[in-house]
Amino acid sequence: MHFVVCIKQVPATTSVQIDPKTGTLKREGVESIINPFDEYAIEEGIRLKERLGGKTTVITMGPPQAEQALREALSRGCDDAILLTDKAFAGADTWATAYTLSCAIKMLPDPFDLIICGKQASDGDTAQVGPSLAEMLDIPHVAYVRKISEIRPGYIKVERMLEDGVDVLEMSLPALITVVKEINTPRLPSLKGVLAARKKQILHWNKETIKAEEDKIGLTGSPTQVKKIFYPPPREAGERISGSTPKEIAEKLVKKLSEIGLLR
Amino acid sequence: MSRIEIIINKCTGCGVCIKSCPYGAITLVDSPHTLESGRTVKQVAVIDLNKCTYCGACVEACRYKAILLQKEEVYYDFKDYKNIWIYAEQRRSEIAPVVFELIAKGKELAEKLNCKVCSVLLGNKIKSLANELIYYGSDVVYVVDDPVLEEFLDEPYAEVLAWLIKEEKPEILLMGATNIGRSFASRVAAKVRTGLTADCTGLDVDLETRNLLQTRPAFGGNIMATILTPKHRPQMATVRHKVFKALPKDTTRRGEIIEKHFDFSKVKIRTKFLEFIKDTTAKVNLAEADIIVSGGRGLGGPEGFKLLEELADLLGGAVGASRAAVDAGWIPYSHQVGQTGRTVAPKLYIACGISGQIQHLVGMSSSEVIVAINKDPEAPMMKIATYSIEGDLYEIVPEIIKAVKAYKGIN
Numbered sequence: 169m170h171f172v173v174c175i176k177q178v179p180a181t182t183s184v185q186i187d188p189k190t191g192t193l194k195r196e197g198v199e200s201i202i203n204p205f206d207e208y209a210i211e212e213g214i215r216l217k218e219r220l221g222g223k224t225t226v227i228t229m230g231p232p233q234a235e236q237a238l239r240e241a242l243s244r245g246c247d248d249a250i251l252l253t254d255k256a257f258a259g260a261d262t263w264a265t266a267y268t269l270s271c272a273i274k275m276l277p278d279p280f281d282l283i284i285c286g287k288q289a290s291d292g293d294t295a296q297v298g299p300s301l302a303e304m305l306d307i308p309h310v311a312y313v314r315k316i317s318e319i320r321p322g323y324i325k326v327e328r329m330l331e332d333g334v335d336v337l338e339m340s341l342p343a344l345i346t347v348v349k350e351i352n353t354p355r356l357p358s359l360k361g362v363l364a365a366r367k368k369q370i371l372h373w374n375k376e377t378i379k380a381e382e383d384k385i386g387l388t389g390s391p392t393q394v395k396k397i398f399y400p401p402p403r404e405a406g407e408r409i410s411g412s413t414p415k416e417i418a419e420k421l422v423k424k425l426s427e428i429g430l431l432r
Numbered sequence: 433m434s435r436i437e438i439i440i441n442k443c444t445g446c447g448v449c450i451k452s453c454p455y456g457a458i459t460l461v462d463s464p465h466t467l468e469s470g471r472t473v474k475q476v477a478v479i480d481l482n483k484c485t486y487c488g489a490c491v492e493a494c495r496y497k498a499i500l501l502q503k504e505e506v507y508y509d510f511k512d513y514k515n516i517w518i519y520a521e522q523r524r525s526e527i528a529p530v531v532f533e534l535i536a537k538g539k540e541l542a543e544k545l546n547c548k549v550c551s552v553l554l555g556n557k558i559k560s561l562a563n564e565l566i567y568y569g570s571d572v573v574y575v576v577d578d579p580v581l582e583e584f585l586d587e588p589y590a591e592v593l594a595w596l597i598k599e600e601k602p603e604i605l606l607m608g609a610t611n612i613g614r615s616f617a618s619r620v621a622a623k624v625r626t627g628l629t630a631d632c633t634g635l636d637v638d639l640e641t642r643n644l645l646q647t648r649p650a651f652g653g654n655i656m657a658t659i660l661t662p663k664h665r666p667q668m669a670t671v672r673h674k675v676f677k678a679l680p681k682d683t684t685r686r687g688e689i690i691e692k693h694f695d696f697s698k699v700k701i702r703t704k705f706l707e708f709i710k711d712t713t714a715k716v717n718l719a720e721a722d723i724i725v726s727g728g729r730g731l732g733g734p735e736g737f738k739l740l741e742e743l744a745d746l747l748g749g750a751v752g753a754s755r756a757a758v759d760a761g762w763i764p765y766s767h768q769v770g771q772t773g774r775t776v777a778p779k780l781y782i783a784c785g786i787s788g789q790i791q792h793l794v795g796m797s798s799s800e801v802i803v804a805i806n807k808d809p810e811a812p813m814m815k816i817a818t819y820s821i822e823g824d825l826y827e828i829v830p831e832i833i834k835a836v837k838a839y840k841g842i843n
Contacts, residue, residue, distance in 0.1 A: 184651050193655070204772075262630075266622060290771070291651055294630035299586065299618035306492070308587055308702040311615035325706070330611050331719045331774070333710040337585075340702045346615075349772060350765060391627030391664040397657045400649065403797060406818040417821055418831030421803065422839055424819060430723070430780045430801060431747070431839055 169222040169281040169321060173213040173246065174269055174301070175206040177230050177237040178291045186397055193397065202237045205286030208347050211354040213284050214245040216319065223247040225276065229257055229268055235370050242365035243357035254374040259387030262292075266300035268385050271378040273305060282324065283344040287312055298346035308339045314350040434486040435502045438477050441468050442498035445475030452493030454698035457483035485598075510603070510642070513665040516542050517602040519593070520551040520565055520573070521613055523584060525558055527565070529720055530608035532678035534671055535569045538606060539679070541637050541644075547603065548572055552596060554589060556582040559691070566687035569679045573689045574600070580696045583705035584612055590619040592694045597624050599692075602666045604644050606635075609670035610719075617670050627661030628668040631775075633675050633798070634658075644669065652771045653794030673719065674777035675798070711766050718767060723749030723780045726769060726796070727757055730785015730806060730825060734762035739826070740784060743833050746840075752776065752796075754786045770795035784825045788813030805829065 180199040187194045202210070213224040226241040228234050229252040238249035252272050260268060273280065283302070288295035295311065302309030310328050318325035321341065328335040329348055357365075375385060383389055409424070411417040425431050444467065450458045460475045467473060477498075479490075491499045516538045521528040531551070538549040550572040551565040562573040574596060580588050597605070597620070605620075607613040609631040621628035633656075634647030644667040646659045661667040718724065725744040727736055737751060744751045752774075753767040769776050770792040781799035786792060788804070788811055796802070797816060804817035805825045814820040821828055 179651075184654060186655065261627065262618070263621065263625070263627065292630075293650060293652065293771075295614045296618040296621075296628055296630055299615045300622035300628075302586075303590065303619045303622035306700075309615075309619070310586070310703065312611050327709075328611075332717050333708055335583075335708050336706040338704045338706060343702070391621075391625070391661050392629055393660050393662060395645070395658045395660050397650075397655055400653065400656045403802075403816040405815060406802070406820060409819050409821050414823060414827040414831045415834075417823065418828055418835045421819060421821065421832060422835035425780065425801070425803075426839055428801065431836065 169216070169220050170278050171213040171216050171222065171224045172273060172276070172280045172283045173206070173209050173224060173226045173241065174283060174285045174298070175210065175226060175228045175237060175241060176203045176286075176289045177201070177228060177234040178203045178289055186399065200233065200236065202240060203286055203289045203291075205288055205290065205347075205349070207286070207354040208349055208351050209284040209286045210241050210244055210246065211352045212316070212347055214355075215352065216282070216316075217247070218245070220319065222281075223278075225250065225280075227252065227269065227272060229253070229260070229265060232372075238370050239365055240357065242368050242370075243361040244355060245361060249368065249370045251370055251372050252374075252378065253372055254385075256375050256382070256386045259390065260385060261390035261392045262294050262296035262300060263391050264385050264389040266297050266304055267389065268378070268380055269297070269301050270304035271380045272373055273301075275373070275378050279342070281321065281341045282319070283307075283342075285344065285346045287346045287348050295346070298344060302344040305342075305344070307342050307344055309344040309346070310337050310339060311346045313345040313347050316345075316351075435500075436479055436481075436484060436486055437500050438479065439498045439500055440465055440476055442496045443473075443476045444496055444498075445473050445477065446495075447475075447477070448493050448495065449477050449490040449499065452489045454487065454489060454695075455483045455485055457481075458490060510665055513601045513603040515548045515550050515572075515600075515602050516545070516604045517606070517666070518549065518551045518570070519605065519607040519613070519617075520553040520561070521608050521610060522553065522555050522558060522561060523612075525555070525561065527561060528608050528610060528673075529678070530610065530671070530673035531565070532568045533673065533676040534606045534608065535565065536679045537635060537671075537676040538604075539569045541604070541635065542571075544637050544639060545603070545642060550574060550602070552593065554581050554592060556580075562689045566685050566689075567681045567683050569685065571687050573687060575689060575691050576694055577691065578694065578696065580701070584616075585701065585703045585705060586616055586619050587701050587703055588696060588699060589616055590623055591696075591699045593620050594623040595694055596692060597666060603642065605666045605668045607668070607670045609672045613670050617668060621668050624666075626664040626666060626668055627659075628670070629659045629661070630670050632669045632671045635669065635671065643667070649794065652791055653797070654790065672775060672777070718750045718752060718769070718774050719776060721750035721776070722778050723747045723782075724752045724769070724776055724778045724796075724799075725749055725782045725784065726752030726754065726786060727763070727784045728754035728786030728792075729756040729760070730787070731757060731762065732785075736785070736825075737763050739829050743782070743829060743836070746833060746836050746842075747780075749778070749780070752781075754789075754792050783813050783817070784829060786813050787811040788816065
């Protein structure tokens with residue numbers, strides 16, 4: 169079977185700064201990592217291949233330095249890696265990103281069985297690209313998958329995590345899932361893996377390679393636009409409750425909470 | 433304009449495309465012709481352009497590549513787009529509480545835009561819920577009641593909602609940022625080729641452009657962004673729960689209920705629901721709880737959660753946890769609050785032994801009142817708390833339990 173994992177390279181920290189002059193995010197000097205949620209997608213893609221045979225292809229869209237994320241995925245055991253990189257892809261929102269990925273996946277020489285994405289990226293936090301990609305490829309999807317209970321050619325059974333429990337669902341393949349961290353524990357790359365990954369070729373595809381329509385990629389192809397970014401207003405500092413004994417402190421607190429109507 | 437045509441010398445008249453067309457726009461007519469291969473066939477497919485939506489289903493179905501589709505991006509005249517829609521998410525006939533909050537916010541925006549707020553109710557045997565949506569402020573409720581919609585599945589739900597959008601042309605569509613809402617909305621937005629903004633915490637409108645100003649946290653809550661969808665309609669957003677306040681239920685409110693029927697026979701449904709397993713470890717749904725008593729590394733072990741559970745039970749609340757406590761195996765993941773767990777916004781959040789890493793804070797900092805109990809007065813949680821208590825939680829919490837019991841008159 170052929171598994172495709174879609175990943176994103178993100179800043180290693182979420183504490184990014186806004187450039188006061190331009191009002192945009194300062195990206196220079198911030199270390200990049202594989203989106204933490206995508207680590208589970210990579211691991212699942214590798215485990216499935218190891219169990220069922222076949223291969224795992226990893227894809228990302230990003231600047232040339234995103235090759236580093238793909239190299240790491242290769243070192244863990246992915247077989248092929250494709251970097252979608254083109255100046256015209258820059259500034260894509262979730263719609264344009266999903267469209268770009270869909271064009272690339274349609275160009276894969278081998279038909280795929282299952283696409284695996286992390287549930288969301290740690291920078292944008294949208295959780296939108298996976299399901300949108302499924303729609304654009306006209307395949308079914310299940311988001312927030314915590315377990316693949318059964319898989320064979322043409323069939324998959326999964327558990328979808330919801331706020332109050334779990335749905336058990338089945339789909340025909342090809343299909344797409346987005347996974348949550350419960351699904352597995354990602355492995356670290358082995359030395360052998362790292363050495364093997366160094367020798368592997370990472371394909372670079374641009375907008376011509378994937379036959380993308382110009383008006384659906386990058387900033388111009390994005391239906392949403394960022395109007396402004398700003399820091400959230402800080403929460404006001406509160407009140408310190410103190411007393412000579414824990415009993416006194418607890419009673420003061422309960423009195424305050426009851427006064428504002430929180431204890432009924 | 434989009435264009436579609438049959439390439440006659442490739443069409444064998446096999447008729448596969450007829451079955452694939454969701455809109456019944458294709459017929460076969462007698463028209464003997466010769467194929468590229470030299471073979472002569474009797475019939476050819478004809479597309480009725482009055483019925484065709486250029487969806488491309490036939491292009492995919494045709495084995496002979498005999499249908500040519502050129503899609504052109506059309507920016508609709510926005511004048512056709514009116515009203516604010518709220519997706520009335522329901523499961524097993526229970527409407528998600530966020531829906532009522534969105535109706536209230538929708539109503540406020542509708543007054544500014546001088547339009548109606550409409551709810552969209554999809555499901556099986558759910559008609560009776562429509563009045564409920566009116567009592568909470570909807571002017572109109574669109575209902576699609578069909579056995580196919582018994583359980584939530586992304587495919588049929590997305591098909592029917594995308595169809596309704598094309599039929600009725602709403603200007604704005606709001607959905608709850610629940611697991612279902614975020615997955616479903618993404619599929620719908622991809623289908624109708626419009627912008628979707630995730631997990632909004634602020635909404636307003638620009639009266640001149642009628643653009644929805646969608647404000648949301650990014651980078652784990654470190655940055656806020658205001659997003660527009662200037663060139664596409666409807667403007668879609670998923671919205672975090674408990675950000676807006678529902679209107680009080682008013683059974684004298686009147687509204688219009690419009691039943692719509694969708695033909696599911698042509699829709700591909702490749703997902704099947706098997707069963708739902710309820711999470712029985714949580715007595716109160718964490719995301720919906722008004723009061724949450726939460727524990728972190730400072731508990732020192734799983735037994736601490738017994739104490740927190742006692743307080744939570746007493747207050748009618750739920751038990752939450754930081755990632756550190758979950759990773760230590762003291763409590764199941766379903767209790768985790770924060771970036772990799774649930775986002776909560778209760779009226780009261782009591783953080784016991786939680787230092788307050790940013791990843792935790794983003795999941796709970798919109799709580800109305802925060803109480804922090806920590807040995808370390810410099811812990812970030814202590815600095816954002818409404819009430820902070822420096823001390824040993826194992827000394828303080830039992831006293832709080834006693835004081836609450838005394839207040840409530842329980843022995």
